[in-house]
Amino acid sequence: MDRIRIALIGYGNVGQAFARMLKRREDYIKETFGLEPVITAISTGRHGGITNANGLDTKNLTYDMFDKDLKAMDVIDFGEYDVMCELTPINIMTGQPATDHIRRALELKKHVITANKGPIAWHYRELRDLAKKQGVQLCYEATVMDGVPVYNMAQETLKGCKITEIKGILNATTNFILTEMEKGISYEDAIEEGRRQGFVEADPSMDLDGWDASAKLTALMNVLMDETITPMDIDRIGISGITKEDLDKAAAEGKKIKLLCHGYLKDGKAIGEVKPTLVDKNDMAAIMDATMSYVTVNTDLMGEVTVVEHAFEPEIDHTAYGVLSDLLRILTNTR
Amino acid sequence: MDRIRIALIGYGNVGQAFARMLKRREDYIKETFGLEPVITAISTGRHGGITNANGLDTKNLTYDMFDKDLKAMDVIDFGEYDVMCELTPINIMTGQPATDHIRRALELKKHVITANKGPIAWHYRELRDLAKKQGVQLCYEATVMDGVPVYNMAQETLKGCKITEIKGILNATTNFILTEMEKGISYEDAIEEGRRQGFVEADPSMDLDGWDASAKLTALMNVLMDETITPMDIDRIGISGITKEDLDKAAAEGKKIKLLCHGYLKDGKAIGEVKPTLVDKNDMAAIMDATMSYVTVNTDLMGEVTVVEHAFEPEIDHTAYGVLSDLLRILTNTR
Numbered sequence: 100m101d102r103i104r105i106a107l108i109g110y111g112n113v114g115q116a117f118a119r120m121l122k123r124r125e126d127y128i129k130e131t132f133g134l135e136p137v138i139t140a141i142s143t144g145r146h147g148g149i150t151n152a153n154g155l156d157t158k159n160l161t162y163d164m165f166d167k168d169l170k171a172m173d174v175i176d177f178g179e180y181d182v183m184c185e186l187t188p189i190n191i192m193t194g195q196p197a198t199d200h201i202r203r204a205l206e207l208k209k210h211v212i213t214a215n216k217g218p219i220a221w222h223y224r225e226l227r228d229l230a231k232k233q234g235v236q237l238c239y240e241a242t243v244m245d246g247v248p249v250y251n252m253a254q255e256t257l258k259g260c261k262i263t264e265i266k267g268i269l270n271a272t273t274n275f276i277l278t279e280m281e282k283g284i285s286y287e288d289a290i291e292e293g294r295r296q297g298f299v300e301a302d303p304s305m306d307l308d309g310w311d312a313s314a315k316l317t318a319l320m321n322v323l324m325d326e327t328i329t330p331m332d333i334d335r336i337g338i339s340g341i342t343k344e345d346l347d348k349a350a351a352e353g354k355k356i357k358l359l360c361h362g363y364l365k366d367g368k369a370i371g372e373v374k375p376t377l378v379d380k381n382d383m384a385a386i387m388d389a390t391m392s393y394v395t396v397n398t399d400l401m402g403e404v405t406v407v408e409h410a411f412e413p414e415i416d417h418t419a420y421g422v423l424s425d426l427l428r429i430l431t432n433t434r
Numbered sequence: 435m436d437r438i439r440i441a442l443i444g445y446g447n448v449g450q451a452f453a454r455m456l457k458r459r460e461d462y463i464k465e466t467f468g469l470e471p472v473i474t475a476i477s478t479g480r481h482g483g484i485t486n487a488n489g490l491d492t493k494n495l496t497y498d499m500f501d502k503d504l505k506a507m508d509v510i511d512f513g514e515y516d517v518m519c520e521l522t523p524i525n526i527m528t529g530q531p532a533t534d535h536i537r538r539a540l541e542l543k544k545h546v547i548t549a550n551k552g553p554i555a556w557h558y559r560e561l562r563d564l565a566k567k568q569g570v571q572l573c574y575e576a577t578v579m580d581g582v583p584v585y586n587m588a589q590e591t592l593k594g595c596k597i598t599e600i601k602g603i604l605n606a607t608t609n610f611i612l613t614e615m616e617k618g619i620s621y622e623d624a625i626e627e628g629r630r631q632g633f634v635e636a637d638p639s640m641d642l643d644g645w646d647a648s649a650k651l652t653a654l655m656n657v658l659m660d661e662t663i664t665p666m667d668i669d670r671i672g673i674s675g676i677t678k679e680d681l682d683k684a685a686a687e688g689k690k691i692k693l694l695c696h697g698y699l700k701d702g703k704a705i706g707e708v709k710p711t712l713v714d715k716n717d718m719a720a721i722m723d724a725t726m727s728y729v730t731v732n733t734d735l736m737g738e739v740t741v742v743e744h745a746f747e748p749e750i751d752h753t754a755y756g757v758l759s760d761l762l763r764i765l766t767n768t769r
Binding site for chain 1: 455459462580581582583586587590591592593594630644669715716717718720721723730736737738739740741742743744745749752755759760762763766
């Protein structure tokens, strides 16, 4: 049986969850596509890399088997693989080094899947055009709302529709903190509780200041509305200025405050906003607690269509599924 | 330029809206697929049929141009077309004559698109297998939630996931009446107001008794969960027994009553239920007014994913888009 060889650049929680899920769907992939999926190269941030053209036994992998001197770019250059998965931690302000990883893999005519939103927020059009020129595919479903089909819904199932507007709640950390604060918990205590539950990172400033949501909105607008903006172009206000009094005042009016993302066109120019926003209690946004997220796209032929993720963070398996669904998309399109 | 020839069996609001939308996306189809879409045959319920292998000018069509004696089956048998669109009115209790139309077209090796849910609720597996045997495609996106991608989301974008449960609100009429009754309007007056606004049909019994929702739930379960049930198998209770007191009591508990559809497995057996159900105010179902509908699928790899339609009925254009999206899917798959 022919094989589909996969390189994982980045091997944290998502990479490891993906390796497990790939094993779980190995028979499905063999039956559906006549291909045996094998992971032939892995690069980690701190432990170096490992390659084996025959396939790595990820279940029994230990870090002492890794070559400490093997860097990500070495694995990309010299690994034997068909699909590269970019799973390294994001740098929201630059999109690097993930963008360099993807660019190199595309130059080598490898298909690329990225769960890292940085490259799609900062360099989507360049990478899209490079993939097209090289005759390979670039997939990025896991970059927004984990494995929930946002890009695919718009591109595969709303064919022929023009997307004119995007709305949504895309950041779990801020959504968790606002929900906790509604219950009367202080901003600081909510952050602490979020850390305990795994919603909030050690340094949550990228989330609290709206950068994470801005990068996701940028990625969506670049892909679905064919724009060429960066996260710097988003009109961005975080949640640090929101007080218990603000939330109480909203509640008294039968409303809530949510960190909404909104992308639209004004006089032909793309406007992106990430801002704490007053929403009505019957609004889609109002029922989104920290376990949920949503995106609504407005289209010319179908009006508004919304997709909702349940059990948002820290469901690492949902991100892994996003990577798997991209792999299945690549296999479908190249069959 | 090669052509894609389309037969419309049924030419009411949806068929006419589809013809207009097809014209609107004619250039897109030419550019994307290198094919000129033409409607070459139309069958109506009362005015007979018309065929023209060179393409019909639907914009300037009048009923006096139709052949009164040309029946649907004649058009299917003798029309020159590649894709048959089944757009006749539904008979929920039998799925006929739509099922016979589809069977015949498939036997003639034509691709089939149906906006009529009857055949999918009653005879999905037979028709699916026949289409496969004949090497043609059978599409049915418009049968549930108009053109919102329900089937396509599950089949195209949640690849590799097993669907274990389906929930949703699928009938606008009952949702409208319950919403009106919450405002204090009587059951009878709500029906009358619904008629005025176009939500409620002249004889609304199929909606009020839950048959329409049952047929949709059946179609979803047959396609997405690979079941072989009929609408008769659904445990069905309509909304005629719901009183203002029931709604007030629910409201006093911070809840609402909605006509929920629920399909799931119990000891390996498929259970389908359509029943007035008490839902929490923060539940997805609670925010669905008559302009909205939703389906939530529960999957093994991605947990729950929800898709929401806004501006539900009487948005005839959304149904027309469902037919168009199926046409684009057929063109994509046969390119």
